[in-house]
Amino acid sequence: MPEPQPPALATGASPPPADEPPPDPDPAAATGPAAVAAAAPAAPPVIPLRHPWRWVATAAVLVLVAQIVHGLATNRFYQWDRFGYWFFRPVVLDGLQITLEVTAYSAVAGLVLGVLLALARLSRSPVLRIVSWVYVWLFRSVPLIVVLLFLYNFSALYQSLSLGVPFGPSFVSFGESRLATDTVVAVVGLTLNEAAYAAEVVRAGLLSVDQGQHEAAASLGLPRRYQFTRIVFPQALRAIVPAYVNQLIGLVKSTSLVFYVSLLDLFGTVQSMGSTYPGDIVPLLLVATVWYVILTSAVSVVQFYVERHYSRGALRAVPPTPLQRLRAGVRDLRVRIRKEAAL
Structure with a gap:
C-alpha cells in the first residue's frame, strides 16, 4: 500500500527547520530614537518658580x-x-536760558581745566604735581557759595588788573568791574569749583586703564600724544563718563546758587516772583522743580547713549536701549502668560 503523504503546504512556503531558534529582533530597531522615546516615561511639565x-x-x-x-x-x-x-511764562523761560548758558559754559571750561589738572597730577614734574594737588585740595574744601561771594566782591581787593612783564612794568590795565559781570562771576566760580572735582574724575579714569595698554602703545613707537588720544583716553572714558555726568547733574543744581551774586537764573527768577506774588510760592517752586527734573533727565539720557557708545569693544553685547528693553519685556510677559494659561 502507498504510504500516506503529509498535507501540502501553501505555495511558495517552506517548512521551518525543526531545530532552528526563532530570529532575534533587530538591535538597531530596539535602540533607535523611536524605541527610546517610546520606552522613556513622559517628562513632567516644567512649573515655573513662584515668587509670591x-x-x-x-x-x-x-x-x-x-x-x-x-x-x-x-x-x-x-x-x-x-x-x-x-x-511757560517768558520770565521763567528767561531764567531757564540763563541756567542753561551758565551750565554749558561752566561744564566745558571745568572739564578742560580738570583734564589739565589731572595731567599735571600725573606729570613727572614735582612742581606741577604739587600745584595741581593744592588746587584740588583747596577748591574741594571751600564751599561753592563762599567762592561765588568772594569773586563777587573781588573788586574790593583789586580795583584794576594789568598785563605786562611779571614783577615789572605793565602794558595794559583795565578795571575789574568792566569784565566781572554777574554772568562772568557765576561762570568763573562754577568753573573753578567744577574743575577740582573733574580733575579727580579724569585722573581716576586714566589710572583705571591697564598698564599693559600703555606698554603696548609705547612698543608700537607711537608718540606720547597719540598714545594718550588714540589708546589711553578712549578706554578711560568708560570710567570717566558715568562719574563726570553725575558731577554734571550736580552742576545743573548748583547753578541755583548764582542767585546770591545777583544773577537771576531759574531759581533766582522763581524766588523773585515768589516775593512779588506770595500766594504763588508753592506753584513757583513746583515750576522750578519740574524744570530741574527735565534738565537732569535730559543729561541722563545723553549719559546712557555716550556710555553705550564707549562700551563697544569692552562688552560682548551692546546694552539695549530703553525701547528695546520695553519690547523685550512685553514679549517675555506674553510668553509667561501663555505658559501659565497652558498649565
Whole structure:
C-alpha cells in the first residue's frame, strides 16, 4: 500500500527547520530614537518658580505710588492751575536760558581745566604735581557759595588788573568791574569749583586703564600724544563718563546758587516772583522743580547713549536701549502668560 503523504503546504512556503531558534529582533530597531522615546516615561511639565512675596511687594509699591499721585492731584495746596500759568511764562523761560548758558559754559571750561589738572597730577614734574594737588585740595574744601561771594566782591581787593612783564612794568590795565559781570562771576566760580572735582574724575579714569595698554602703545613707537588720544583716553572714558555726568547733574543744581551774586537764573527768577506774588510760592517752586527734573533727565539720557557708545569693544553685547528693553519685556510677559494659561 502507498504510504500516506503529509498535507501540502501553501505555495511558495517552506517548512521551518525543526531545530532552528526563532530570529532575534533587530538591535538597531530596539535602540533607535523611536524605541527610546517610546520606552522613556513622559517628562513632567516644567512649573515655573513662584515668587509670591515679589507680587506682594509690587502691589504695595503700586498702592503707595497711587496714593502719592492721588494726593498731588487732589490737594488744592499745590495750585496746579497757577503752576500751568507760570510754567511757560517768558520770565521763567528767561531764567531757564540763563541756567542753561551758565551750565554749558561752566561744564566745558571745568572739564578742560580738570583734564589739565589731572595731567599735571600725573606729570613727572614735582612742581606741577604739587600745584595741581593744592588746587584740588583747596577748591574741594571751600564751599561753592563762599567762592561765588568772594569773586563777587573781588573788586574790593583789586580795583584794576594789568598785563605786562611779571614783577615789572605793565602794558595794559583795565578795571575789574568792566569784565566781572554777574554772568562772568557765576561762570568763573562754577568753573573753578567744577574743575577740582573733574580733575579727580579724569585722573581716576586714566589710572583705571591697564598698564599693559600703555606698554603696548609705547612698543608700537607711537608718540606720547597719540598714545594718550588714540589708546589711553578712549578706554578711560568708560570710567570717566558715568562719574563726570553725575558731577554734571550736580552742576545743573548748583547753578541755583548764582542767585546770591545777583544773577537771576531759574531759581533766582522763581524766588523773585515768589516775593512779588506770595500766594504763588508753592506753584513757583513746583515750576522750578519740574524744570530741574527735565534738565537732569535730559543729561541722563545723553549719559546712557555716550556710555553705550564707549562700551563697544569692552562688552560682548551692546546694552539695549530703553525701547528695546520695553519690547523685550512685553514679549517675555506674553510668553509667561501663555505658559501659565497652558498649565
